[in-house]
Amino acid sequence: MRVIKPNQKNFNKSKIIHVDMDSFYASVEIKERPELKFKPVAVAGSSENRGVVTTCNYIARKFGIHSAMPSITAKKLCPQIIFLPVNMKKYRDISKETHKIYKCYTKIIEPISLDEAYLDVTNSEYCQGDPEEMARQIRKKIFDDLGITASAGIASNKFLAKIASDWNKPDGQFSIPDQDVKNFILKVHIRKIYGVGEKTEALLNKYGIQTCSDLQKLSKERLIKLLGKYGCTLYSLSRGIDNRLVEDNKISKSLSVEDTYIKDLTSYDQADNELNKLYLELKKRLNEEKYKD
Numbered sequence: 001m002r003v004i005k006p007n008q009k010n011f012n013k014s015k016i017i018h019v020d021m022d023s024f025y026a027s028v029e030i031k032e033r034p035e036l037k038f039k040p041v042a043v044a045g046s047s048e049n050r051g052v053v054t055t056c057n058y059i060a061r062k063f064g065i066h067s068a069m070p071s072i073t074a075k076k077l078c079p080q081i082i083f084l085p086v087n088m089k090k091y092r093d094i095s096k097e098t099h100k101i102y103k104c105y106t107k108i109i110e111p112i113s114l115d116e117a118y119l120d121v122t123n124s125e126y127c128q129g130d131p132e133e134m135a136r137q138i139r140k141k142i143f144d145d146l147g148i149t150a151s152a153g154i155a156s157n158k159f160l161a162k163i164a165s166d167w168n169k170p171d172g173q174f175s176i177p178d179q180d181v182k183n184f185i186l187k188v189h190i191r192k193i194y195g196v197g198e199k200t201e202a203l204l205n206k207y208g209i210q211t212c213s214d215l216q217k218l219s220k221e222r223l224i225k226l227l228g229k230y231g232c233t234l235y236s237l238s239r240g241i242d243n244r245l246v247e248d249n250k251i252s253k254s255l256s257v258e259d260t261y262i263k264d265l266t267s268y269d270q271a272d273n274e275l276n277k278l279y280l281e282l283k284k285r286l287n288e289e290k291y292k293d
Contacts, residue, residue, distance in 0.1 A: 010177050011156050015131040016246060017119040018153040018161035019102070019138060022170035024115035026057040027148040028094055029084045040081045044071045054086055058170055091115075094146060101141045105134050108248045116165075118158055120246035135173050156181075159242035163192050176240075185240040186213040193237050195230055203227075212238040 021027065025043040030036050040060035045051025051071035063078035074081055095114040102109050108120035119138075127133035135152040142150045149171040153164025160176045167174035176184050189211055190196050190204055203226065209215055215223075215238035223231030236242065265271045 010179055011131060011154070012178050013156040014120065014122045015124075015129075016155055016158055016161040017121055017131055017135050017138070018158070018165040019098075019117055019119065019135070020151050020153075020165045020169070021098070021115035021142075022149045022151055023055050023057045023061075024094075024148070025055045025086065025091055026060075026084075028091060029087075030057065031147040036082060040065070040078050042071070042074055042081055042083055043086055044074070044083045045086070051083070056081075094148070097146055098142055098150075101138055101145070104141075105138065108246050110246045110248060118161065118246045120248075132173070132175055139171075139173065157240075157242035158244050158246065159194065159237055160185075160240055162194070163188060166192075181240040185238065186211065186216075188212045190215065193234065195233065200227065200230075212240075 026041050029043060030041055038059065040057065040063060042056035042060050042065060043054045045054075053065060053067055053069045053071060053074050055067050056065050056074070060074070060078060060081055063081070065074045065077055065081065071083060091114050095111075099109065099111070099117070102117060102119055105126050106119050106121045106124050110118040110120075112118065119134075121129075121131050121134055124131075124134065127137065131154045135154055139150050139152055142148065151165050151169045151171060152173040153161040153167065154173065154175040155161040155164050156176075156178055160181065164174040164176050190209060191201055193212075196204075204210075204215075207218075207226075209218070215234065218226075218235075220232060220235040223235050225231070227234060265274060
């Protein structure tokens with residue numbers, strides 16, 4: 001794995017690490033099939049014709065393949081792509097192992113999904129309190145123990161840490177120390193801001209807004225007028241301000257199951273039968289969540 005030289009910086013407020021596994025599902029599968037390491041791989045549904053890409057490795061991404069893309073489209077972009085089936089139990093088991101590693105450094109952990117989490121290491125005494133060294137050790141431990149790579153972002157709040165974890169992907173880390181926030185945030189694109197989707201981006205683009213630098217030119221009142229309550233949030237985020245805490249007891253608000261069918265369901269009876277199967281799978285998943293560690 002790639003290790004960056006220690007160079008401790010100032011994090012005077014809080015010390016937040018955002019850990020994000022690199023192409024997680026694909027990496028787990030490739031670890032078990034090393035002969036695929038240098039080939040384009042996607043984890044998708046059971047059918048190349050009707051499936052949807054869940055994730056893919058970075059070789060496949062060079063062909064323009066991305067998550068939520070229909071498998072048939074991915075096949076056109078990269079005829080040699082290798083599709084592997086989804087195995088959620090395997091990914092959940094690996095995710096639990098990563099959390100055991102996190103707990104060696106802090107008990108304040110907020111899972112975002114199976115492959116990413118926020119860690120509040122503000123009061124951690126490990127590595128002499130250096131969050132960059134903690135992130136390096138966490139990434140190395142994940143690689144040594146689990147055979148997959150992770151990227152990390154270090155900053156004084158969740159928003160900046162999340163942006164930072166994308167900066168040196170894959171298998172890298174990046175820090176945004178307090179003294180660099182003011183200048184760094186200016187070049188951040190608005191789509192990097194949580195809550196800014198296609199519609200909000202299109203609206204802001206009409207006013208020539210593409211970066212946080214552009215956003216900072218609008219007053220809070222103007223943003224609220226354009227976007228309602230979210231305008232107030234956007235005003236703060238565009239300045240690198242995020243007061244959200246890392247919630248170690250955060251409860252998942254939703255759970256879903258889905259399936260992709262090789263052939264269309266053309267009758268009520270077929271749809272009712274498949275819906276019942278999904279319902280039973282959802283009950284199983286809910287029970288697993290209830291009794292998981």
